[in-house]
Amino acid sequence: MQTMQDFPLRVSQIIDHAALYHPERKIISRTVEGPITETTWKHIHKQAKKLSQALISLDVKKGDTIGVMAWNTARHMEVWFGIPGSGAINHTLNPRLFAEQLIYIINHAEDKILMVDLDLVPVIEKIIDSCPKIQTVIILTDRKNIPETSLKNTLCYEDLLREQSGDFEWVSGDEREPCGICYTSGTTGNPKGVTYTHRSNVLHALTVTNPDMLNLSSNDRVMPVVPLFHANGWSVGYSAPLSGSSLVLPGREMTPEALYEMLEKGVTITLAVPTVWLLLLNYLDSNNLELSTLKRVVIGGSACPRAVIEKFQNKYGVQVLHAWGMTEMSPLGTICSFKPEVMSLPSSERVDIQETTGHSPFSVQLQITDDDGKVLAWDGKASGKLWARGAAVVNNYHKEDKLAVDKDGWFDTGDVATIDKNGYMRITDRSKDVIKSGGEWISSIELENAAIAHDKVAEAAALGVAHPKWDERPVIVVVSKEGSKPDPKDIIKKISERVAKWQVPDDVIFMDNIPHTATGKISKMELRNILKDLGYHHPDIKK
Numbered sequence: 001m002q003t004m005q006d007f008p009l010r011v012s013q014i015i016d017h018a019a020l021y022h023p024e025r026k027i028i029s030r031t032v033e034g035p036i037t038e039t040t041w042k043h044i045h046k047q048a049k050k051l052s053q054a055l056i057s058l059d060v061k062k063g064d065t066i067g068v069m070a071w072n073t074a075r076h077m078e079v080w081f082g083i084p085g086s087g088a089i090n091h092t093l094n095p096r097l098f099a100e101q102l103i104y105i106i107n108h109a110e111d112k113i114l115m116v117d118l119d120l121v122p123v124i125e126k127i128i129d130s131c132p133k134i135q136t137v138i139i140l141t142d143r144k145n146i147p148e149t150s151l152k153n154t155l156c157y158e159d160l161l162r163e164q165s166g167d168f169e170w171v172s173g174d175e176r177e178p179c180g181i182c183y184t185s186g187t188t189g190n191p192k193g194v195t196y197t198h199r200s201n202v203l204h205a206l207t208v209t210n211p212d213m214l215n216l217s218s219n220d221r222v223m224p225v226v227p228l229f230h231a232n233g234w235s236v237g238y239s240a241p242l243s244g245s246s247l248v249l250p251g252r253e254m255t256p257e258a259l260y261e262m263l264e265k266g267v268t269i270t271l272a273v274p275t276v277w278l279l280l281l282n283y284l285d286s287n288n289l290e291l292s293t294l295k296r297v298v299i300g301g302s303a304c305p306r307a308v309i310e311k312f313q314n315k316y317g318v319q320v321l322h323a324w325g326m327t328e329m330s331p332l333g334t335i336c337s338f339k340p341e342v343m344s345l346p347s348s349e350r351v352d353i354q355e356t357t358g359h360s361p362f363s364v365q366l367q368i369t370d371d372d373g374k375v376l377a378w379d380g381k382a383s384g385k386l387w388a389r390g391a392a393v394v395n396n397y398h399k400e401d402k403l404a405v406d407k408d409g410w411f412d413t414g415d416v417a418t419i420d421k422n423g424y425m426r427i428t429d430r431s432k433d434v435i436k437s438g439g440e441w442i443s444s445i446e447l448e449n450a451a452i453a454h455d456k457v458a459e460a461a462a463l464g465v466a467h468p469k470w471d472e473r474p475v476i477v478v479v480s481k482e483g484s485k486p487d488p489k490d491i492i493k494k495i496s497e498r499v500a501k502w503q504v505p506d507d508v509i510f511m512d513n514i515p516h517t518a519t520g521k522i523s524k525m526e527l528r529n530i531l532k533d534l535g536y537h538h539p540d541i542k543k
């Protein structure tokens with residue numbers, strides 16, 4: 001006899017909950033058409049139902065995949081729930097990917113329909129002929145704003161929804177059915193698809209809302225600057241409605257000025273990669289502005305510089321939550337909130353801890369191992385390969401025969417890390433970016449963070465370059481802040497304050513820009529190619 005009920009963990013339950021218990025919570029959105037609009041969870045719920053209905057009328061079947069290329073707007077939230085509600089899979093598409101990558105992932109995922117913001121129609125026009133499985137393109141706007149396009153078989157989103165009653169039961173099924181797919185921005189080889197299930201997304205959202213993680217509640221107003229198409233949108237599309245939070249959605253306008261305008265609409269917590277915050281902080285400083293409602297800022301995707309943590313906390317009174325995660329982990333794996341052991345430290349030591357990416361919530365397990373696979377101690381010193389497993393961690397990439405995990409279910413994150421006695425994890429590198437000098441490892445992240453602490457440095461990337469004696473030696477590529485010319489000796493001095501003498505880079509290379517991947521991370525691979533093309537070599541190597 002089954003003693004307790006089965007309650008299938010389907011994402012549709014999340015939007016049902018938001019509409020029932022938090023119907024009037026505001027969703028403020030900068031539309032792609034321009035104006036800032038307001039709607040509610042109740043309305044998004046109704047629209048999502050109409051979309052599910054419409055998709056079924058377009059012959060969408062359970063398990064079909066629908067590609068979505070859209071900015072963070074209220075309409076995207078309708079789509080976020082309308083697709084899985086119809087039994088289909090929401091395939092998030094990053095418009096910044098190269099055409100070949102987009103074509104690859106659309107074909108690999110076998111997208112049947114595309115849903116696309118009106119300004120991104122030209123991106124689709126360029127690739128559509130190479131995507132034979134696409135039957136229809138739904139343009140996410142109303143009739144009045146439909147752009148001229150060479151695409152055939154297009155539909156207008158608002159017209160499509162107007163034809164539906166919204167009187168519809170979500171397509172039901174097992175909680176282990178797929179509901180979303182996101183491809184990783186692999187630096188080598190083809191992108192790999194991570195297929196989230198209803199269950200993994202619900203469990204992940206339940207996990208990350210808890211107080212030691214995002215601490216979300218119905219009193220919060222969340223602004224995801226991180227696009228919904230990056231790494232499962234950092235779960236905000238699920239965790240905000242699950243906790244009844246209100247939302248502010250910035251659309252496609254990513255200038256500090258536009259973001260500031262949206263932050264001042266009562267936002268209490270916001271999430272993005274460090275570069276967004278570096279730009280915003282500069283803007284606030286130069287215009288003497290304050291953040292009147294913001295309480296917490298979640299920073300992840302790449303290492304958060306100490307200066308950003310200090311500026312947010314000391315000048316603007318906003319708590320930084322440094323986070324680590326991966327597309328393969330749905331994506332949040334750790335967040336740096338304060339356990340009592342950390343809370344009791346003096347504030348400068350707390351900032352030391354905030355340079356780590358924090359600890360895992362229930363349902364995420366981590367371990368670090370040495371090159372021989374021996375599990376390393378959590379002493380904050382031993383650094384090794386970082387492995388993860390849990391309820392929302394990948395098991396198998398889309399259509400790959402080989403499992404993505406070892407025999408005990410551990411997934412190799414490709415990161416190198418230390419973990420301290422309180423479980424705070426510090427990423428020291430991607431395993432392929434570690435600088436190996438004389439048999440010792442040097443953390444490129446540590447060098448970059450030290451360089452960026454120099455007030456004239458805008459961005460920095462540390463690399464290992466070939467050296468006749470030491471195998472590799474570190475050098476640092478630097479982009480100066482606009483209008484400034486830092487002295488390379490000062491940069492080296494600044495780094496020397498933070499790392500051991502033998503770890504200090506041997507050379508400073510100035511560049512106008514550092515190349516980034518489509519998700520905004522420094523592309524070390526491209527940077528290495530640039531240096532190679534320039535014929536760069538370590539200063540000790542004579543020509």
Ligand code: AMP
Nearest residue numbers: 231300301302303323324325326327427
């Ligand atoms: P993605 O799947 O594109 O989000 O990339 C995941 C990778 O980003 C991780 O494996 C890390 O290498 C890196 N990453 C994410 N968050 C951080 C962080 N807070 N510090 C350093 N690296 C990070």
